Amino acid sequence: MSTKTVAYDVIIAGAGPTGLMLAGELAMAGVRCRVVERREDRTRESRALGLHGRTMEVLNMRGLAEEVLARANPIPQVRVSLGHSLFDMSRLATDYGQLTIIPQGETEEILEKRATDLGVAVDRGVALTGCRQNGPVVHCTLEQNGKVWEESASWLVGCDGSRSRVREAMGAEFTGATYPYTIIVADVRLGTPLDDQLLIRVGRAGLVVATDFGNGWYRMGVIDRDKPWSDEPVTLDEVERTLAKLFGRNMRPSEPLWTSRFHIQERQASFYRQGRMLIAGDAAHVHSPLGGQGLNLGIQDAMNLGWKLGAVVGGRASDDLLDTFELERRRVSQGVIKVTDIATRMMTSDRLPARIARRTVMSVASRIPATHRTAVGHLSGIATRYPTMASAVGASPLTGTRVPDLRVAGHGAPVRIHEALRHGGFVLIDREDGAPLLPAVAEGDGRLVRIGGRIVADSGPWNKPEVVLIRPDGYCAWAGPRARARQELALACRRWVQS
Ligand SMILES: Cc1cc2nc3c(=O)[nH]c(=O)nc-3n(C[C@H](O)[C@H](O)[C@H](O)COP(=O)(O)OP(=O)(O)OC[C@H]3O[C@@H](n4cnc5c(N)ncnc54)[C@H](O)[C@@H]3O)c2cc1C
Known part of the structure; x- marks a missing residue:
């Protein structure tokens, strides 16, 4: 076996939606990364075909939503034949109140183009056949057309699907x-x-x-x-x-x-990280396809992990930050596994209690406004909240919630927050044009954009805080009055921007 040492910060195994999204995120953060993909060609199978509301928001935060929409069929309502129930996503408070129908191969094409435009090498026909960690380096054994060689990187992320080699090498169980x-x-x-x-x-x-x-x-x-x-x-x-x-x-x-x-x-890995090896997407969790969550979870995993791993590789955060990836995302996939399991059992059983339950549950869930809101909120990913963030100092009820595409009016034209996030860093909304609130180092390195102005229109609870700090993946890191901001923001920043 030949040994070829290439200076990559991160090797990603698998060019599915999770691996490609992660590659784009890492490249944006200035990380040198390489994707190895066992298959020669991109999948031509339609496979996962529905992008939910939050996934479309996330793609908009990276300037990709328009291209998806140009190729897609947006469907705002799901009809369930039981009790003539209708789940209406157009009532969601998002610009993407719909299921956006696009074959998986096309989603992957868009994600791959973004990654390669940002300089990522995507090598097809190259399989990862083994990996081991040795101090600060992960050695990867790669194979192409019978030729075997070794390459090293500082980190390895397994986005290599449900039969993940990386998960196996980490020794994680895939229980379910x-x-x-x-x-x-x-x-x-x-x-x-x-x-x-x-x-x-x-x-x-x-x-x-x-x-x-x-x-x-x-x-x-x-x-x-x-x-x-x-x-x-x-x-x-x-x-x-x-x-x-x-x-x-x-x-x-x-x-x-x-x-x-x-x-x-339905299976979940017993852990998502071991030292310098991590897993994401189907490599970390699989579940019933009812609800169409698989690809959506993978893209959100990548969005969550990308900026964190980018900050660790760039020396802006300690590797403890990576533990929040598992803490935050594992809970979401656990919830999806639980709900899709109940729905699948209820929908597929022919026993009388299941037949009664599905009629009752579907009717109640679709007809009572509060339960309908909860059901479509979770289905679309709009309701996802990361409670680990609530332990951040001085947390408001908004901490950890998804930030909608707020419009902020300052001196010029209103700024749309999801567009402001396209640089891949943090965004700070500050109602007053006063003195900078954050340590100069945080605002100075270009990874934090400060927007002065007031949140316009009826933005519900977002109208209240004077200052809001938004993470690169579009979740609220801190919100509150300016009087508390100087001290608490610095602490929140220490946790999220620079550990
Ligand atoms: C037949 C089928 C139908 C599906 N239908 C739906 C659906 O309707 N709705 C839905 O939401 N989800 C569906 N899914 C699930 C959905 O496709 C996945 O959740 C989604 O693709 C997960 O993305 P991923 O990138 O994490 O993993 P994958 O898409 O599985 O990508 C993993 C990639 O890693 C590569 N790879 C694997 N091992 C190695 C290795 N050792 N070295 C290098 N590369 C490697 C693989 O070739 C693959 O390209 C379906 C899945 C299948 C198989």
Whole structure:
């Protein structure tokens, strides 16, 4: 085996959505990173096709949302056949009150272009076959076309999917379970059109989730109760028969672009970091596809980890900051695993209590405004809050919450906060144009943008604080009155900007 030592700060294993998003974040932070991807080509399978509201906000914070929207079909409402329930995302307080439908391959293309434009090397056809940590270095064994060599980096991040090599090398367990049924996915045209763009239909025969790509094709995700488990290849004939059973009429599917059958699992890694090795995305957690959260969680993991690892590599933070990645993101994926597990069991069981429960729960959740708000808030990621941040000194109830795209009016035209975050650093909103509030070093290194002015329009609780510090991933690090800001902000900064 040859040894080639390349001076990368970070090697990322896996060019899926998580790895590509992370690569872009690290490059923005000035980190030299390289992505190695086992596959020769980008996936052409549609796989994960729905971007939720918070993911679109995050992509907007990096200037990518417009390109996604130009290729996507935005769907504002999900209809569930049970009790004629309707989940309406257009009522969410975001510019992206919708499920944005775009095939995974296209999302990856956009993320890869951003990463390579920022100077990241994405090497396809290169597999990570082993890794070990030795002091401040991680040695990675790489393989391409039978050639094996070793490269080293200061950090290794496994974004290498559910069978992660990096997770294995870290010695983390992937505990959980495999559900006792397989799911069929088929991207097809339908001879019998559907009235809804996104429909979940549940009956005695099973479950179907039908999603309109907006270009004549539909994604049909099906669980057939008569054939719960199979490893056979999917045929168009099987898709036609199963859909006819579930819809009570022939849906006349044709021209399959992609079909697959896969096992549903729910698993979580016992830890996300060991020294200089970390995992994110599917490598750290997998769950039922009901709710379409997989890719969304991966992108949010990358957004959370990117600026933290960037700060550690750049010497602006101690590596303790990385522990907050697991603390914050693990709780979110745990919540998703729990909720999707309950929903999947409820939707797939044919037992009487489950049949009663799903009708009752769906009706209550969709018809009572407060429960509807909670349901779509969690589904979209808009309601995500990082409670570990609440322990920050002087925390207000806004600390740890997602910051909406606030408009701040100063001297010139109003500034949109999600656009202000595009530089990849912190943003400080200060209602007064007074003396700088933060230590000069924090404001001076270009990683903190200060915006003087008042938050305009009806921004609910955000109208109250005079000063707001926003993290690079769009979460509130500190909010409060100017009188408390000088002392408490410095402490908050020590925690988040420079540990
Ligand atoms: C068939 C299928 C259908 C799906 N449908 C949906 C859906 O409808 N909705 C939804 O939300 N989610 C769906 N998912 C899940 C979703 O695709 C994942 O949650 C998402 O892709 C996670 O992104 P990731 O980057 O973390 O991992 P992945 O997308 O799995 O990317 C990991 C990458 O790492 C590479 N890799 C693996 N091992 C190595 C190695 N040793 N060296 C180098 N590279 C390596 C892989 O080739 C891959 O490109 C589906 C998944 C599958 C498999």
